[in-house]
Amino acid sequence: MSDTAATMTGVVLPGNSTVEFQEYAVPEPGHGQVLVRMKASSICGSDIRAIYREHLGKGPEGYQNVIAGHEPCGQVVKAGPGCKRFRPGDRVVIYHISGCGVCDECQHGYMISCRDGSRAAYGWQRDGGHAPYLLAEENTCIRLPDSLSYIDGALCACGFGTAYEALRRMQVSGQDRLLITGMGPVGLAAAMLGRALGASTIIGTDLSDSRLTLATELGLVDVALRADDSALDLVMKMTGGHGCEASIDCSGAAPARLLALQGTRDWGRCAFVGEGGTVSFDVSKYLIHKQITLFGSWVTSLKHMEELVERLDRWGIHPDRTCTVRLPLAEAAKAYELAAGGQTGKVCIVHEE
Template identity: 60%
Template structure:
């Protein structure tokens, strides 16, 4: 039996290199040769540093990596929707297919005990090959790279879904708190969706500098004390019609709510933590909408891949570090510092 190298995350901020059998696709499955497998903040927060061990983030000791893209190299029995050689990104959660959320196209919210996410409960993309369900694989348009596809599999899909939940359009000014990879994605996509002014809050100097260099925002604020002035100047004191927290930080979340305009929409996508805020002042009296958004749907992921091709846009622009699989330890250490853009393991 042929084997391959892979990476598991034992916790305690360590990376484990293992050798495992190359899997064989069963009915409805395909075997992918990995080309890109990016690191998500959730990997660092919930697996690399420690194992949360419960709910959707219960890591089961599998091959890590839930942002995979690769090439189809073998078809399992009954697969007719894909061909060997197809370049694909993978929607990283497999649901039961019959619960209400699955029927809506959101396996992320599947309520069945059989729900399994790549890199969490089933083997992910940090190996030379990966098994995927054919239904979870989306062909990459010609001008969308493997790295682009990997980033869409979670981070950019999450940002896009949040923007859709916030109904961002050319009528809106957008505030983003937290300019890590998801925040940068929100800025990039928010501009294409029509946001007229984009303001970002990011106290980490390296990430604020990257956002400025990429030219994705109109204003980048590094000191939270300066945010009120920046938003006030950009909106004539009215606040932003749409705000999005991509940080998970309690203060940043409250800042997003505070600077949401009357009848505006505040979307939260940053995971973890808690928040305590003045409900009457920040929500009820402003008649604002507070929305949660979790990853995206299969349909919206496919839509985003198509839009990136039509827009001539590349998520790969926010990648600051690339590593080989053999250097996964260094890759995770860089991602865990919280100062980089996107960190990706590649085979190209």
């Protein structure tokens, strides 16, 4: 293939809050695989929590010293034997987990929940998007409409997909006021999608003034509250003492999880999507007696991610509005440092044309 080099530079995360660059051969697609030229590959909070600062866990969280980046988007440059849908020139978003394909979870499109030993996430157990090229399974690719940018697509690959899945499961609509705790990239995604789904009022909370300011400037929240000791009282006051019909914690922090639960109206729905950490609360007082449905929601399914991309196209909204830092691959160390600082919107590595 004429436009690929014999080798390429990829980003590896050694687990000590640094970035390393290593040289790799440009891969050749095998049966059912496509070679994708990267256009955008964003950084996820899970990359920071479980890989960049230190390597955590085994299985789904076991980083195997591969090329990092599990939010990739690009253009197919070569299709291997047996490919049925995508051809060179096609723009694609990549669902970031390749599962066994035959278990119940994979059959329903939730490769994120595949427990087979062959399960491998891009950027965790197989090479990801922080390199000029990515070798992808064709069955993990989703067509990116021309109306959406490559950064739009990259942000769908995990963050927006995660927010969409939780809001979808809670059936958020115009009947609901929505409380979002944690206005990082996933919280911004939840606000943008909550608005598109019709939420009548959106309240966002965070400890970061810069993130609250960003959410307000982007017009994604109706009210931005600092997540201090007064936050719950203010939420209740704004909702006539009831709380919000739906809430979502996108932070993974115990106080924010508790605030989301406490700020949910009786018979309401609350979702936890922020990874890591713990939370402790009076189960009878805040869950059972309030008749609340609590959702644990992990990423999304292939079908729902494709549905999200189609709806973004139809709604005319762009996730890339939440991307405040765009840097080339050569500045990956700076990109990770800024993402780890927790004061920006989404951070994305934008690959050269």
